[in-house]
Amino acid sequence: MGAQSPRAVERERSIDPEELRTAIAAVESRASSSSDLPPLAPEAHEAATAALRLLRHRPRSEHELRERLLTKDHAPAAVDEALERVRIWGLVDDADFAAEWVRGRRRRRGRSRGALERELREKGVAEFHIARAVSDIDETDDREQAAELVRARLARRPVDSGRGADLQGERRRLVAFLARRGYPTGLAMTVVNAELAAQVSP
Template identity: 75%
Template sequence: MDLEGLRASIAAVEARPAGSEDLPPLAPEAHEAATASLRLLRYRPRSEQELRDRLAEKEHPPEAIDEAIGRLRAWGLIDDAEFAAEWVRGRRRRRGRSRGALERELRGKGVGEAHIADAVADIDASDEREQATELVRTRLARRYPGAVDREAAVGERRRLVAFLARRGYPTGLAMAVVDSELAAHGPS
């Protein structure tokens, strides 16, 4: 669920009567934890573990956290599988992250291995190479509108390999892509 969809769902939840027929009212402490969770979700979607951690930091009792998380699930506001899939789509599109980097980020957010595997299942080696190539091409086009001379290529190679490494690409792939693109952008 994207941020706008999530915000619309939160508004619909907040407009519901407190004790609707399908769900009993929350205990007072659980209501506070659920309200705090809704505030957090207005900024961005979060994994279940992220919400649990944030609520625990704010010293909500464990029973209240469990009840609030259960209610958020019932309302359809948290779903780790959907969160992981959206995280992967967004981070690949906006940041150019590699499969390995995405897996590490999702683990850090407490997403389960099965959800992580499903979210990155469509990313294969050719997708990784294509993404890395596009990142390097964009960077080279911005820095060097014309050809890259041999002297500049030496320093640029190091910078571009490091650039891809920060996005989680393996060194071998990064070096191969950078060398190929520098050769293509070199003097004729």
């Protein structure tokens, strides 16, 4: 297999999980003589190999990788060297990670902007990367996303408009459903009330 320059890999952007696995395979199959980088120290090589195994499962933030490698008893200096090499290979980039995390969690789970920000902070992503990743999401977007979630939920569980107790129970369940996805209580109640009213109207 022809060797791909580490610098070329570094320039690739927004690596999704499948592309990441392909990039890892390219790195692992590259002959040492084809690389323009010096060999890693033995301990750093072990840490870099462990990092590639972790990344094969899913993209990770640099903080996540560092923490996992340290918990596997790799020496801090070896982890630093390994992560520097992984960055050069283009396999970890917190800006891309944050952008992909927001796209995926928004699309698959309907997470609110606030929830996405909290999740990225928990993964050790820097605030300026987080701000950029969520910059296209405002309160109107959150309200529209919440309404779509509620409509989809109601389509699966129609409300009986003739039973007020059930309607109240449905309202509580839907507000709790949105809260679990990070939507503020006020916004959740506004959206749920509007969608329930639309459903029970003649």
